[in-house]
Amino acid sequence: MAKKQKPWAEPYKIKMVEPLKVTNSEYRLEKMKEAGWNTFLLHSEDVYIDLLTDSGTNAMSDYQWAGMMLGDEAYAGSKNYYYLEANVQKYYGYKYLVPTHQGRGAENMLSKALIKPGDFVPGNMFFTTTRQHQEIAGGTFVDVIIDEAHEAKGTHPFKGNVDLQKFENLINKVGADKIAYITIGAPVNMAGGQPVSMENMKQVHALAHKHGIKVVLDATRNIENAYFIQQREPGYQNKSLAEIHKEFCSYSDAATMSGKKDLLVNIGGFVACNDFEVFEELRNMVVVYEGLHTYGGLAGRDMEAMSRGLEEAIQDDYMASRIKQVEYFGNLLLDAGIPIVEPIGGHGVFLDAKRFYPHIPQTEYPAQALAAHLYIDSGIRAMERGAVSAGRNKETGENNMPNLELVRLTVPRRVYTQSHFDFAAYSIVELFEKREQAKGLKMVYEPKYLRFFQARFESL
Ligand code: F0G
Numbered sequence: 171m172a173k174k175q176k177p178w179a180e181p182y183k184i185k186m187v188e189p190l191k192v193t194n195s196e197y198r199l200e201k202m203k204e205a206g207w208n209t210f211l212l213h214s215e216d217v218y219i220d221l222l223t224d225s226g227t228n229a230m231s232d233y234q235w236a237g238m239m240l241g242d243e244a245y246a247g248s249k250n251y252y253y254l255e256a257n258v259q260k261y262y263g264y265k266y267l268v269p270t271h272q273g274r275g276a277e278n279m280l281s282k283a284l285i286k287p288g289d290f291v292p293g294n295m296f297f298t299t300t301r302q303h304q305e306i307a308g309g310t311f312v313d314v315i316i317d318e319a320h321e322a323k324g325t326h327p328f329k330g331n332v333d334l335q336k337f338e339n340l341i342n343k344v345g346a347d348k349i350a351y352i353t354i355g356a357p358v359n360m361a362g363g364q365p366v367s368m369e370n371m372k373q374v375h376a377l378a379h380k381h382g383i384k385v386v387l388d389a390t391r392n393i394e395n396a397y398f399i400q401q402r403e404p405g406y407q408n409k410s411l412a413e414i415h416k417e418f419c420s421y422s423d424a425a426t427m428s429g430k431k432d433l434l435v436n437i438g439g440f441v442a443c444n445d446f447e448v449f450e451e452l453r454n455m456v457v458v459y460e461g462l463h464t465y466g467g468l469a470g471r472d473m474e475a476m477s478r479g480l481e482e483a484i485q486d487d488y489m490a491s492r493i494k495q496v497e498y499f500g501n502l503l504l505d506a507g508i509p510i511v512e513p514i515g516g517h518g519v520f521l522d523a524k525r526f527y528p529h530i531p532q533t534e535y536p537a538q539a540l541a542a543h544l545y546i547d548s549g550i551r552a553m554e555r556g557a558v559s560a561g562r563n564k565e566t567g568e569n570n571m572p573n574l575e576l577v578r579l580t581v582p583r584r585v586y587t588q589s590h591f592d593f594a595a596y597s598i599v600e601l602f603e604k605r606e607q608a609k610g611l612k613m614v615y616e617p618k619y620l621r622f623f624q625a626r627f628e629s630l
Contacts, residue, residue, distance in 0.1 A: 178494040181487045182584060185232060190218055198546045206626025207542045207611055209551050218549030219590050220582070224517045226272075226430035226437060227582035231482060234434065234475045241471025250473040251464040254440075257477045261412060261484055262389065262419045264442035266449035268456050271467030273390055273428025274299040275460050276441035280386065280426055281307040283451040285350040292340055293353035294332050295319060295360050298559055298620055300353060300388060300426075305564050309350055312340055319361040320573040322511045322522040327402040329364035329513070330357050330395075332374050346381035354422065355388035356395035360555060362576065363391075363496075363515020365398035368406065368418060375421035384445075387422035393432045394516040397489045412484045424448060431517065434479035434583055438472050496581050498588065502595035508602055511576060518580035521598070523556060526577075527608050532557050534610025534630060537575045540601075542627075543608055544577070548597035553578045558613070559622040 193216060205211035209222060220227065230238075242248040255267045270276040277300050285291060287308030293300070294315040301311045314336040318326045332354065341349065354374060356366035378385050396415040400406050406414055419425065423445060429438035443449055453463045460467035468476075482488055493516060500514035509525035523530075523537035530536035537556035544550050556575035563570055579594065615626035 178491055178498075180491045180495075180584070181485075182231065191215055192218060193549055195546055195548075198549060202542050202546050206615065207538065207629065208622075208625055208627060209541050209545055209553060210623050211626070212545065212551060214551075216549075217545070217551040219586065219594055220551045221518065221579040221594065222551045222553050223578075224431055224580045224582050225428065226435070227585060228430070228434045228436065228479075229582070229584040230434060230436070230475060230479070231584075233482065234478045237474040237478045238471040240474055241469055243470045245465075246462055247464050248470040248473065250470040250477070254473045254477045257480050258440065258442055261416060261480055262425065262442060263416050264419065264425060265444045266446070266452075267440055267442045268449070268452045268463055269466030269468055269473060270439045270441060270456070270460050272430055272437060272439040273388075273426060274303065274439075275467060276426035276428075276439050277303040278306075278459060279452050279455045280424065280441050281309065282455060283448060284384065284386075285309040288348065289350040290340065290344050290348055291350050291353060292337055294330055294355060294366065295358050296560075297355055297359055297388065298561075298622070300355070302620055304350075310564070314340065314352070315358065315361065319358060319364060322362075322509070322520075322525070322574060322576070324512060327365075327513065328367040328370060328398075329361055330355070330366040331370040332366070334370075334373055334377055337374065337377060341377075341381055341383070346383055349381075349383050351384040351386045351423075352378050353386045353388055355390065356418070357391055357398065357516040359391070359517070360559075361515075361574070362511035362520040363394075363517045364511075364513070365395045365402075365516065367403050368399050368414070369403070371418055371421045384424065385422040387419060387425040388427075389419065389425040390428045390431045391517055392418060392425075393483050393489060394493065397493050398516065400486075411486050411489055415484065429476045429479065432480075432483050433476050434483050435472065435475045438468055438476040440466070492581075492583060495588075495591070499579070499581065499591040499595060502591065503598060506595065506599045506602075508595075508598055511574075518578050520555065521552075521577040521579065523575045523577055526602065527605060527610075529606070530608065530610040532571055532575055533569075535613070535627065536610060537577045538627060539608060539611045539629075540577045542611070544598065544601055547601050548594075550579075550594050550597060553580065554622060558625060561621055 281303040285307035424443035509522040511520040560570035611627040
């Protein structure tokens, strides 16, 4: 055997397993039809390898499960809240914390607290729930990400970066007082998990603060972002993830967080900030929408699991194995000539449906179709991130047609083994070989909000 690079391996082992049901493609075709060609509407027991999302699908450690037994389920002042508060202050650096049941609970409150009707909210590419809450609060999202992010191909190491010129143009056009805040998501989910550099974050912060604009971090996968900075940005190679992550957060005024990603739990989130007035507003609101300010819709045990998950997620060896597993999967596909988003991102591998199914026009939802076909063919569940997810223009009602028409193969944390990814890659290659036979879809039911979750389709 030729001498290869030293392989990576997980810094944990398996203690408990969950059996999976193995089905055949006739069975799955029936299930897909029943689900209206939408992978969100499948029953999970009919799925073999579930790459729908990395959200809440994490495997918790024995340390986290042990913490679940220490839930202080008092209505007010649970000790698990104070431990979470201390850990958020230690690892994120924000002064004030309000727990929420998940990320969108935080987005709802922060949008309501900071956006006035008619305001603009720039950001480095939209995220579905984030933009929805901004719009409900009366804001208009403006994309200020660099152009490279809208291309599936490329080599830019920080494709999630903000184009400072676009941000400045918006300030000049509408005036700083019409900008509620700028949101930075890092890595950028909809762009394929592409990171933001420390340098860019610093510059965004400087430009925003020069004009009195707040910077809000969508910290959902920010520890993954810190790993990319450590690997790719000069000057950070010898710094720990904990140091890099905290420095990154220091260039923001507040953060919304879905603990269901980075923090290795199945439920949980928070909103954190440095400004006392903002905190007061959030603390007022949380009792209306989530629960008391010391639990925010979570059980004490959930807060304990999230605190402990944070302590594990910030470990360099854990995060290296997390990202390297995604890279391993992505490289299997690249080596087989499968069109994916490049560079390979943080939380999953994204198939480029425009190149996978070039014969299906975007109006026939090639990514939605590809996700359905992959399930029928091999029992793997993925998610559409293209025209269906992009929804409609809030003013004109026209369908948004994003440049990126992707299928996201998301990697749950600590859940699947290398052989699951060997199997997944093999199945995708098989599907690619018969791609000419594939047909597009027609949408037959469209919900009003976040339509990708519940829309139904028929095969053309
Ligand atoms: N921000 C980002 C970047 C996200 O990816 C998500 C969720 C949220 C906010 C909302 O958090 O789900 O806890 O309410 N993303 C999931 C996904 C749904 O599959 O990408 P939530």
